[in-house]
Amino acid sequence: MTSLNHTSHSKGPSYEPESGNLSSDDSEAQTRPLIHVDPSQPIPTSTKARAKRHIAALEEELETLRQDRGTKLRKTTYYVAQGRAIRRMVVLYTSLEDLISENDRRYESMRLTDEATMPEQDSLQAGYLELTRTLPWLHRKLGELNHKECEGMLKKLKKGADAARGDDTSSLKDLVAGWINQEFRPSPLIRPDDKHSHSFASDVCGKLLCPAEWDWDRACVKAGIRDRTTEYIVSENSWPLFMYKNYKVNSDNLEQGFLKSKLLVLAFKAIFTSPSSVKEADGDGDGADILENNRRAWQKSDQSKWQVRFALSGISSWRTIDGNFDYETFWTNIVTFFEVVPGPVTRCRVDKLLEWWTRKVFGTNHCQDLTPEVVSQMSVNALAEQRKMLEDAAFDSE
16 A cells, blocks of 8 residues: 555646645646647646736736727827818818818829819819928828728817807807907897897997998998898899998998908907907008918908807808808908919019918018128127127237
8 A cells, every 4th residue: 555655746846836725626637647648638737827917918908999099099199180270261061072182082083184274173272282391291091091990080170160150150159249349349248158139230240240241330230131132132143241341331442442341350350369469450551461372361251250240140050051142152252362363463462461360360570671780780799799899908918
C-alpha cells in the first residue's frame, strides 16, 4: 500500500493551492497534474483567474468604446460648429447636396462637352465655391469619406446651420423691437413677445414693411394692405421701405438710398460682429475700403435683410411663406441685385455700395497711405535714428 501511494504521487509536479477559501473545482484545478495528454481538452483554470481576465477584457472594451464615443462626439461638435457659418456666409436656403451635385455635374460635363449653363446652375456653382472658401477642408473630406459618412457629416453641418439661423431669428426678434421703440417711439410700444401686434397691425411696422411703390401714409393704401385686397398685394416682388436710407424712397430713382437703412446696418452688426457693436452704426460712412476680402458683405447682409423682415412680420415661428410673401424668392432677388447687372456703370454703383457697407461694418483704415516716406518721419523710426546718432557721437568723442 505504501508503495502504491508513493507511485501515484510521483507522476509529476502539481499546482500549489492559492491562499484563501477555494471551491472544490478550483482546488481540483490547482492540484491536478500539469501533464496534458489530450490536445482537444482545455487545461484546468481557477474561477478566480478566469474572472480576473474577463473583467480586464471588459474594462479594455469599455475604454475603447469611451474613446470611440469621445471621437464621434468631438467630430459631431466640430461639424455642428462649422455648420453655423453656412446660412450666414454661403446660402440661406439651398441644400448642401444641391451645391455638391452641381459641382460634380459641371465637372463631368466639362470632360464630355462644353455645353452652356443656366443661371440657376451658375448660382449653385457660385454657392459651392463660396462653401469651399468658408469651409476649406470640406472638398477634401467629400473625397475621402464614403457615402454614409458624407451623409452623416452633411447632416451635422445642416444641424449647425439651422441652429445658427434660429439663434439669429430669436435674437433679432428682441433687438429689432427695441431699435424701433427707441427710434420711432410708437404708442403702444412694440412688444417682442407679442408678434400679433407687429406687421401691418402696427402703424410703424406697417410703414417699414410697406412696398416702396406705395405711400403708407395714404388711408387707402393702409386699409387696402390690412384688408388684403387685390389692389394691394404685399409680395416678394416689392422692396420694403425698411431697406431704404431714412426709410424714404425716390420713385424716379429707386436705387437711391437702397440697402442703406440704419435698421439693416444694426441687424448686420448684431449678427456678424456683436450686439454691442450696433452702437457704432451711426458713422458717416466716409473713408477708404479697408478689407478687399470683405467686399462679399452683400452675401452676409442678405440674411440680415431677411431677418429684419421676419422680425417686423406677424408670424411667430419660422416658415418660408408669409401670406403672399415668399422669403426664399425675396432672398434670391437680393442676390440678383448684386450679381446680375446690366453693364459696367451699374457694376460701379454696386461696388461703391459694397465699399459703403465695408466702412459701415469695419470702419475706416488708411494703411495704404502709410508710405515708406511717411513712416520714416514717425516717432518709432525717429527714435531709432536719434539713438544711432547719439551712439555715433559718443564713439567719435572717444
